[in-house]
Amino acid sequence: MELLVVGLDGLSYNMLERFDVDLPFLRRTREEGVSGHLTSVDTPTTIPAWTSFATGKDPGSHGVSNMLRQDADYEIGPSRPNATDAAIYDFLDDAVFVNLPASVGRVPAGENTHLVSAMLARDEADAVPDELKELDAYDDYVLDHDASLKVRPSKYLDHVLSISTARHRFAREAFETYQPRVGFVLFSTPDWAGHILSNLSTDRERRTFYATLVSLVDERAADLADLAENVVLMSDHGFEYKHTNVHLAEWLAERGYFVEEETDAGATDLAVRAAKAVASRSDRLYALIRRVHNHIMATEVGSSLASAASPRIDFPNSRAWQLRYGCVYVNDARFDHPTVDDPDALRREIRDGLRELTDEDGRRIFRDVLLPEEAYADPGPDAPDVIARPAPGFFPTTLWSPTGGVTSPTKNYEHRYRGIFAANGPLFAGGGETIEGMSIVDVLPTTLAALSEPLSPEFDGEARLDALADPAEPTVTDPVDLPRPRTREDALDGGARDGAVEDRLADLGYIE
Numbered sequence: 001m002e003l004l005v006v007g008l009d010g011l012s013y014n015m016l017e018r019f020d021v022d023l024p025f026l027r028r029t030r031e032e033g034v035s036g037h038l039t040s041v042d043t044p045t046t047i048p049a050w051t052s053f054a055t056g057k058d059p060g061s062h063g064v065s066n067m068l069r070q071d072a073d074y075e076i077g078p079s080r081p082n083a084t085d086a087a088i089y090d091f092l093d094d095a096v097f098v099n100l101p102a103s104v105g106r107v108p109a110g111e112n113t114h115l116v117s118a119m120l121a122r123d124e125a126d127a128v129p130d131e132l133k134e135l136d137a138y139d140d141y142v143l144d145h146d147a148s149l150k151v152r153p154s155k156y157l158d159h160v161l162s163i164s165t166a167r168h169r170f171a172r173e174a175f176e177t178y179q180p181r182v183g184f185v186l187f188s189t190p191d192w193a194g195h196i197l198s199n200l201s202t203d204r205e206r207r208t209f210y211a212t213l214v215s216l217v218d219e220r221a222a223d224l225a226d227l228a229e230n231v232v233l234m235s236d237h238g239f240e241y242k243h244t245n246v247h248l249a250e251w252l253a254e255r256g257y258f259v260e261e262e263t264d265a266g267a268t269d270l271a272v273r274a275a276k277a278v279a280s281r282s283d284r285l286y287a288l289i290r291r292v293h294n295h296i297m298a299t300e301v302g303s304s305l306a307s308a309a310s311p312r313i314d315f316p317n318s319r320a321w322q323l324r325y326g327c328v329y330v331n332d333a334r335f336d337h338p339t340v341d342d343p344d345a346l347r348r349e350i351r352d353g354l355r356e357l358t359d360e361d362g363r364r365i366f367r368d369v370l371l372p373e374e375a376y377a378d379p380g381p382d383a384p385d386v387i388a389r390p391a392p393g394f395f396p397t398t399l400w401s402p403t404g405g406v407t408s409p410t411k412n413y414e415h416r417y418r419g420i421f422a423a424n425g426p427l428f429a430g431g432g433e434t435i436e437g438m439s440i441v442d443v444l445p446t447t448l449a450a451l452s453e454p455l456s457p458e459f460d461g462e463a464r465l466d467a468l469a470d471p472a473e474p475t476v477t478d479p480v481d482l483p484r485p486r487t488r489e490d491a492l493d494g495g496a497r498d499g500a501v502e503d504r505l506a507d508l509g510y511i512e
């Protein structure tokens, strides 16, 4: 294998430092090769970011800017995978991709290229193409984790370790069987590990848990790298400790941008309201409620508690709302019942208002608040209207504040923008050099340039020649010669897929 790319979902250097974890293979790759931070996209979440890796385009161009999407009739559901942009498995012949998120339904245009998709696939049979179902390791292959096991962390730990082990076995067998020129495998474990940390009670437990999970992945990545002359280790976003939750809904509702549906207050509503009333008066009780809340989030009760604590937005009668992760949509002509005459003016008004927001200590809540043309190279019609990038330590949730106000204290671990990039082998710069300012959209052009393959003129990212050993100026494909994206015949069977995917995103807390 000429090149192996190992995805380490959600891994970042700060988490390794925080928990004092040494990953020998990552360390060696950095010491001998070239490495740096890798900046994610808006929003810095798994589906948009891996789609950007695959296409070399930002979410404004590929259209998947969030874990969720909202249709013209205001229905909210899981994002749909991009079906229109040429992707890495179209550009490369003789390649094997194992567990690439948001690629379900796509058939590689690359010759002798095989694609196992991940998140947004219905199940293993949906994700794995028929020829790879023949592998012995397919029997134990697991697409996704069972989030309900999070209530018993030790059981969850074993579960996730066994998924990584099975994925490694599957990837190894696939690489040995097909002898590809380029291989890819994604280990989701660092992301799953990050998301369970707040369920654990002590830093010692967190350290043990985190170190155990990421060490196994590092060891398995090293084993696979033995099959390749060159290796790239990368993540789609990082993780960090969050001290403050941001409740954009409080600000948007107070200013009358959205109104709520009239509904009967059920038992959970009352419970949440009572909990909020108590919490607003006592820090200690608030901390307790928050811990219990985090603990049961993975259960059925937890998700109904969460949905009771989210605003029930009356979309047709509202002007603007947050979909998720700081992304605000304006009720303009994209929707069935537009209420906004001058969407541009409203976008600027909301952007400017959010820019000024500070917490009780006067700290800015957002590092930046952008319009789509400021965040993306060439935003399409599905792009959010306002993109609020949280400041470090702040996390935008869709929930009402348990204490009222736009911010509330939390102790949680969540996504941040900066992930990792590290590359080693004869194709890459060596000697422990660092690379600055690299973005996940640069990975595909850089990889193609390393392999002396032509670039697409459509890429938003650039080939980072400073990461390469032999930085020859890459050629660019004529637009008429670009590979044409292909989709499976049953790929439009979105309804059946949505149900299964929706359940899993709900388990992960994306749908609240």
Ligand SMILES: [Zn+2]
Binding pocket: 009, 010, 045, 046, 047, 191, 236, 237
């Ligand atoms: Zn991720």
